[in-house]
Amino acid sequence: MRIYISIIGLLFFSSFYAQENRTTFGLFPEASLSYKLLKNYSITHKFESQHGFYDTENLNEELEYEHTLTDLQTFIGRRITPFIKVDIGYQYRIEEGENTHRTIQQVSILQRESNFRIGHRVRIDQTFFKNASLLFRARYRIKGQIPLQGESLDNGENYLTVSNELIYMIQSGEDDLENRLTTALGFYIDDKNKFEIGLDYRTDDYLVENRFRHRIWLKFGYYKTL
Amino acid sequence: MTYYLRLLFIIFSVTYGVAQEKNEIEKRVKKDEIPKQAKEWLKDAFEQKRRTKWYYQTDGVKEVYEAKLKQNKHLHSVEFDLKGNVENIEIKIKENEIREEAYQGIFDYFKSNYTRYSLKKIQIQYTGEADDLEDLIDEDEIENLVINYEIEYYGKTDKNNTLWEGLFDANGKLIEKRSVKLKLTDNLDY
Numbered sequence: 020m021r022i023y024i025s026i027i028g029l030l031f032f033s034s035f036y037a038q039e040n041r042t043t044f045g046l047f048p049e050a051s052l053s054y055k056l057l058k059n060y061s062i063t064h065k066f067e068s069q070h071g072f073y074d075t076e077n078l079n080e081e082l083e084y085e086h087t088l089t090d091l092q093t094f095i096g097r098r099i100t101p102f103i104k105v106d107i108g109y110q111y112r113i114e115e116g117e118n119t120h121r122t123i124q125q126v127s128i129l130q131r132e133s134n135f136r137i138g139h140r141v142r143i144d145q146t147f148f149k150n151a152s153l154l155f156r157a158r159y160r161i162k163g164q165i166p167l168q169g170e171s172l173d174n175g176e177n178y179l180t181v182s183n184e185l186i187y188m189i190q191s192g193e194d195d196l197e198n199r200l201t202t203a204l205g206f207y208i209d210d211k212n213k214f215e216i217g218l219d220y221r222t223d224d225y226l227v228e229n230r231f232r233h234r235i236w237l238k239f240g241y242y243k244t245l
Numbered sequence: 246m247t248y249y250l251r252l253l254f255i256i257f258s259v260t261y262g263v264a265q266e267k268n269e270i271e272k273r274v275k276k277d278e279i280p281k282q283a284k285e286w287l288k289d290a291f292e293q294k295r296r297t298k299w300y301y302q303t304d305g306v307k308e309v310y311e312a313k314l315k316q317n318k319h320l321h322s323v324e325f326d327l328k329g330n331v332e333n334i335e336i337k338i339k340e341n342e343i344r345e346e347a348y349q350g351i352f353d354y355f356k357s358n359y360t361r362y363s364l365k366k367i368q369i370q371y372t373g374e375a376d377d378l379e380d381l382i383d384e385d386e387i388e389n390l391v392i393n394y395e396i397e398y399y400g401k402t403d404k405n406n407t408l409w410e411g412l413f414d415a416n417g418k419l420i421e422k423r424s425v426k427l428k429l430t431d432n433l434d435y
Contacts, residue, residue: 051435065435101407102399104430106434127433136433162432168272168273169273170313172428205432211429213431215432242432244429
């Protein structure tokens with residue numbers, strides 16, 4: 020519990036520290052629904068949506084609601100071993116200006132330790148625009164899940180997750196980096212129903228001069244498996 | 246927006262209520278809740294004071310207390326009944342620490358049944374009377390103890406791709422095995 024509080028503290032601290040740069044804050048609900056297709060195959064649908072409430076670039080720096088974007092994703096996954104899974108996916112993004120299509124390929128690797136587990140995810144994706152060239156991204160995420168009562172996670176118990184993802188992107192020869200640090204409190208209702216609530220702190224435009232950006236999302240997600 | 250939140254909260258609380266049926270439970274317990282007898286056995290056997298974590302475990306039928314501690318760099322899990330009588334000791338070991346009598350049998354089994362396999366976790370399990378289990382810890386004697394190996398392994402055949410937990414006897418003969426169901430990884434993958 021103490022770790023959790025310090026991480027949240029750290030997130031807030033870094034956001035204040037970075038006031039000169041652009042900072043936004045908002046809500047980020049997400050939900051995923053997975054089900055088995057054949058023996059080793061499964062389908063996952065995911066919905067995620069960003070709703071901005073605060074942006075330092077607004078004139079008066081006051082609260083102002085804005086629907087930032089909504090993503091609808093579908094993945095087909097195949098489990099290669101109990102620890103390795105590969106997925107291909109498609110995303111439709113609803114956003115002001117232009118709705119986009121994205122194709123996704125990923126490999127996830129599960130690492131188990133005696134009292135926690137780590138998920139490694141390597142993903143590449145391609146986003147298609149009407150009047151702009153293809154955006155290519157390569158990303159790696161590491162996410163740890165630690166039970167808060169005892170060594171194994173039982174129904175009705177809580178857990179803590181901490182994750183970090185590094186994203187490299189390139190479009191028309193210009194590249195950039197993005198980092199996403201998240202921490203969340205998880206409610207393990209049972210294996211097929213999990214709820215996580217936490218903070219997602221994103222920084223990007225590392226390689227673009229004078230445009231460093233911070234985005235802080237209050238994230239809540241439901242993971243459902245049939 | 247508040248509508249959104251409220252809806253989510255309702256869905257969440259409904260599922261939370263429905264899903265309360267429990268079977269397997271494992272939780273940390275404080276030292277004060279452990280029967281004196283268990284703590285005394287542990288003190289006599291391990292002699293030096295060690296950092297011990299206590300757990301309560303049940304599979305829905307059997308209830309036990311478990312002490313987890315380290316000795317000689319090996320993780321020991323000592324199981325007691327609720328009155329504090331010691332029942333068995335499991336020690337996490339490496340592949341090359343499997344006793345000679347068992348080694349051949351265990352690996353013959355893997356080689357002849359799987360095209361590919363890898364051992365994920367090996368525990369040697371000693372069951373017996375309290376005095377004999379104490380001798381195991383403080384004098385390294387295995388007299389009168391039943392020895393088994395609990396091995397979690399991944400085995401690949403042409404048809405199957407499963408994680409197993411196999412129980413082998415002291416001579417490396419498979420007694421039983423069951424498939425291990427790993428927890429879903431949806432929240433780590435997407």
